[in-house]
Amino acid sequence: MMRAASWKAGIxxxxxxxxxxxxxxxxxxxxxLAVAISTLSTKLAASELPDEGLRIGLRNGYMHCLDEAGExxxxxxxxxxxxxxxxxxxxxxxxxxxxxxxxxxxxxxxxREQESWxxxxxxxxxxxxxxxxxxxxxxxxxxxxxxxxxxxxxESIFEGTSLLYTASxxxxxxxxxxxxxxxxxxxxxxxxAWMTDCGYEELAFQxxxxxxxxxxxxxxxxxxxRMQVRKxxxxxxxxxxxxxxxxxxxxxxxxxNTVSCETTQTAARATALERMLKNYEGR
Numbered sequence: 001m002m003r004a005a006s007w008k009a010g011i012x013x014x015x016x017x018x019x020x021x022x023x024x025x026x027x028x029x030x031x032x033l034a035v036a037i038s039t040l041s042t043k044l045a046a047s048e049l050p051d052e053g054l055r056i057g058l059r060n061g062y063m064h065c066l067d068e069a070g071e072x073x074x075x076x077x078x079x080x081x082x083x084x085x086x087x088x089x090x091x092x093x094x095x096x097x098x099x100x101x102x103x104x105x106x107x108x109x110x111x112r113e114q115e116s117w118x119x120x121x122x123x124x125x126x127x128x129x130x131x132x133x134x135x136x137x138x139x140x141x142x143x144x145x146x147x148x149x150x151x152x153x154x155e156s157i158f159e160g161t162s163l164l165y166t167a168s169x170x171x172x173x174x175x176x177x178x179x180x181x182x183x184x185x186x187x188x189x190x191x192x193a194w195m196t197d198c199g200y201e202e203l204a205f206q207x208x209x210x211x212x213x214x215x216x217x218x219x220x221x222x223x224x225x226r227m228q229v230r231k232x233x234x235x236x237x238x239x240x241x242x243x244x245x246x247x248x249x250x251x252x253x254x255x256x257n258t259v260s261c262e263t264t265q266t267a268a269r270a271t272a273l274e275r276m277l278k279n280y281e282g283r
Contacts, residue, residue, distance in 0.1 A: 053145065056152040057090065057162070059083060060244055060261040061254060066141075068253070080140045086242070087147040094154035121146045163236040164243055165268030175268040176209065178202065192252040199259035206266040213273035220280045240265050 053063055065079035095114060099107050125142035155162070165175065172182070181202040188194035214233060221229050244261035 053148070054164075056145070056148045057087075057155075057243065058145065058148050059086065059242065061257050062086075062144075064253075064257045077140070080144055084140075084144050084147065086245075087144060087151060090242070091147055091151035091154065094151050098154055117150060121150075162239060163232060163269070164239050165265055172264070172267070175264070175271045176206070177263070177267050178205065181263075192256055196252060196256045196259060199256060199263055203259055203263040203266065206263055206270060210266050210270040210273065213270050213277060217273050217277045217280070220277065236269055240269075 054060070062079055062083040065083075066076060069076040069079055095110075098110060121143065125139045125146060152162075173179070181198060184198035184201070185195055188198055217229060218226055240262065244258050244265060
């Protein structure tokens with residue numbers, strides 16, 4: 001079974017900075033201290049993981065890769081390893097950011113909590129494997145999801161909520177995806193190259209639509225609120241890039257998946273700005 005990041009950020013009291021050190025205290029002690037000191041949840045059983053992976057930041061390419069792999073553990077491993085590396089890096093970035101924003105007393109509690117979270121996750125996901133190891137794929141997916149959920153919680157608390165679109169059950173028309181794009185995909189048939197061309201064409205349209213909505217929104221937004229609009233747009237751009245990144249960048253399938261993801265996110269963002277614009281124009 002793959003493991004979550006086994007490092008924690010320690011506090012360098014003398015130099016006032018964080019550094020990476022290997023965890024050393026006992027699990028029971030760390031867990032009790034974390035519960036007593038920290039306000040964040042530490043216990044992460046497999047049953048707590050949300051069904052909607054997009055909401056917690058699992059990359060679109062990873063989920064597509066798992067769908068393609070099906071039940072074959074060997075192929076699924078190609079999806080799991082790079083996604084765990086990405087989610088570990090994402091989680092540690094959010095964790096270090098959190099340590100830099102809280103006081104020393106809260107930071108000490110967060111350090112203990114992070115250590116206990118790592119061990120609880122490993123133990124919780126271990127139950128996904130049976131004695132002969134035939135369910136290792138399930139255990140590995142549990143670790144990936146658990147790490148993404150931890151990153152999501154840290155980001156939500158210390159960096160604000162996500163601006164990404166994650167409504168998987170809605171139709172494209174609700175966010176302004178044109179009917180002609182759907183027709184283009186239908187005409188493309190099984191050709192990934194043609195479907196990708198359809199995607200690029202729609203992405204270009206949605207990008208123009210977003211830029212137009214953004215410029216119009218800036219023009220009508222009160223001056224004291226424009227900075228927040230610009231800040232939100234930069235945040236959305238930063239969140240979109242890794243979210244839509246292909247799990248395996250090689251091949252047309254990965255490109256198509258990325259283009260599709262970027263088109264959906266851009267259309268949804270344009271729709272959100274257009275609604276904000278209507279609110280201002282309706283005043």
